[in-house]
Amino acid sequence: MFATATRNFVQEVDRGGLLIPVSSLNDTIALLTLVVKHKRFWRWQKPKYIPTDFDLNDILTGDTPMKPGVIEADFIKYNGTFGDNIQGTVNANFPHTNISIEGKDSSKLQSSFGSLKKEEVEVQKLLRDSKDRVLDMSHKLVQQTKEKPRQVFGIVKERILTTQPCSVIEEVQQGGQCGGGLSLCGPKSTKVSLKENGSLSKDSNITMEIPIHTAIAYALIELEIKHDGRYELCLMSDTTGYFEVDGPAKKRLLGVFGAPGSENSQLRQELEQLSDHFQLLSALPATTRSSLLQQIQKVMADQGAVCSLQNVLEQMCFDKSPEQMCFDKRPALDEVTTTESQKQNIQAIVDLLEQSGQVDSTPVLSAFHLIISAMDEMTNDCLSVLGMCCSLTVLSALELLVQCVLGKGELPLSSAGLAVLTEDIYEKTERLFASSNVSLKRDGNTVKTEISSLPGNHPLVLCIAVRGLASLAHSD
Incomplete structure (x- = not known):
């Protein structure tokens, strides 16, 4: 429910942009939080983002933590209602079997996030503070992340927060009928028929109260990590992070979109x-x-x-x-x-x-x-x-x-x-x-x-x- 509400929010306010919806209220999204970006199998799939319990300071060597400059600004006031009235029928006729399903669904998801604000890291200061800093390549999180293919690190550079208690309300009404017939026949055997019919109806009304200062979306800066722990910030949107220890990136040939042609x-x-x-x-x-x-x-x-x-x-x-x-x-x-x-x-x-x-x-x-x-x-x-x-x-x-x-x-x-x-x-x-x-x-x-x-x-x-x-x- 919360994940659907935040996904709707991002699709409405930043479709095709850099914002990533928060998928769980249990995720801790703070500035400089380390997020693992998992590249998917099909090249057209959006990456999967997995927030961790660590931030950039936790994997840096040295005793001096970085203190990023933070810029705060009002974002927007957001209240969205999404609803569907779906009626569908599946009729399938195959050898020895006929199956039909009818369904009617009515759903409404109301997201009342209210006034939102944006917190953003001051990137110029982050660049200066990152100069000559080195990652602890023996840290367990670093070791476990670099061992898995298609995974890179990103740090949270901005987040969208609620400024007041708000709610997500879901109302669902479901009803359906199912019918089917199965015929069994073989050599010199009597034809046997089995038919089933059933119906189902279900209503639900769920309200989720969202506390103040809850992150609902965020954006990342990915990291280019060298084998000795030195790192660079990927400042351009078309630049992606990597672990140098993984060797040259292997580009998938399947689905190379953008080749010449219409x-x-x-x-x-x-x-x-x-x-x-x-x-x-x-x-x-x-x-x-x-x-x-x-x-x-x-x-x-x-x-x-x-x-x-x-x-x-x-x-x-x-x-x-x-x-x-x-x-x-x-x-x-x-x-x-x-x-x-x-x-x-x-x-x-x-x-x-x-x-x-x-x-x-x-x-x-x-x-x-x-x-x-x-x-x-x-x-x-x-x-x-x-x-x-x-x-x-x-x-x-x-x-x-x-x-x-x-x-x-x-x-x-x-x-x-x-x-x-x-x-x-x-x-x-x-x-x-x-x-x-x-x-x-x-x-x-x-x-x-x-x-x-x-x-x-x-x-x-x-x-x-x-x-x-x-x-x-x-x-x-």
């Missing part, structure tokens, strides 16, 4: 490099694909749950060696910071992957991690609208529109598969693409797409998420 040709190259992942998902057993699609839609109702699922899958895919995975296939779900019901949904996805034998299949796990990672990069609005479009027919239409984005940018509305775009569905689709920096316009009997020149990877993550979900929805 924006849609760049997108096409990116998606072509990922095509094997979508094929792996399409090749899963039909019942596994339908069940995974159902569980994904449940998780999509909560952006925090999508983030938690992404973290769990990342742990399963990359944070453990093959030897460890053989003995410990399940991630530590107790560490997932979301509701108990969403923990159960996440666990259900892990169980489905395990039962289908995919936990031992790194390529399939990586493919599934790919589409969840794309969803995790989406804005709240984009994710909410995508959750409304998870029926087989609508996903097929979205996939055609993605192909249109990657191709000539024009498609006849009379094309097979686009008949599902009724006025209501078209409005949702238009909103979905607009949230991802892609315009969708009707011109007579033609729909035209155009990628905006705004910064970020929103068109790419939209294409990945749609292609991935459509791969799970494809009927045999």
Whole structure:
């Protein structure tokens, strides 16, 4: 709840900027606090930031602590209300099984942060004080951070604070129906049918009181750390930190965005490099694909749950060696910071992957991690609208529109598969693409797409998420 509120705040006031939302009230964010920046597997993913219990003075040699100059200023007065009314249906028809889910969710998150102020380190003084200072390379935090790949240090250079007691209020109303049919038949056997129907409704109203002087966002200066402990401050936004002891940085070739060519040709190259992942998902057993699609839609109702699922899958895919995975296939779900019901949904996805034998299949796990990672990069609005479009027919239409984005940018509305775009569905689709920096316009009997020149990877993550979900929805 708090993490969603701060993420909304940053998206509204500094989208594409340097501010990082505070994800937990338990995090201590002070000026010069050491934060570990963890670079992600997919090059378009935002880094993960992990605040530590230490500040820069704790890892400096010598007995004289640095005392940074601090500049304080009023920031803004912020009160935000975010709400969704989501109604969706999933109908999947596979050999021997028919499954349908209908859901209606109404949610409202009200963040009343009130008047905010900004505290900022005086960078010129920090530069002077850092001259000739050396880090203690034997410090446990330094040792543990530099041993892990893709991790660097940053120090908090500014933070946004509350100046009065404030609150975050979440109201949720949920209702749904589920129905399914399973037919079993074999050689010389009697056909057996099993049908289940159920309904669920749930209301909740939660208020979180936020104390005065609570940090809700911060910005970093990354550190270039030499092997002997000398360090430099990365003052330019396009300069990133590193540990010299790690040797030359190895740049990932996957997803090199910015190569010569038009924006849609760049997108096409990116998606072509990922095509094997979508094929792996399409090749899963039909019942596994339908069940995974159902569980994904449940998780999509909560952006925090999508983030938690992404973290769990990342742990399963990359944070453990093959030897460890053989003995410990399940991630530590107790560490997932979301509701108990969403923990159960996440666990259900892990169980489905395990039962289908995919936990031992790194390529399939990586493919599934790919589409969840794309969803995790989406804005709240984009994710909410995508959750409304998870029926087989609508996903097929979205996939055609993605192909249109990657191709000539024009498609006849009379094309097979686009008949599902009724006025209501078209409005949702238009909103979905607009949230991802892609315009969708009707011109007579033609729909035209155009990628905006705004910064970020929103068109790419939209294409990945749609292609991935459509791969799970494809009927045999």
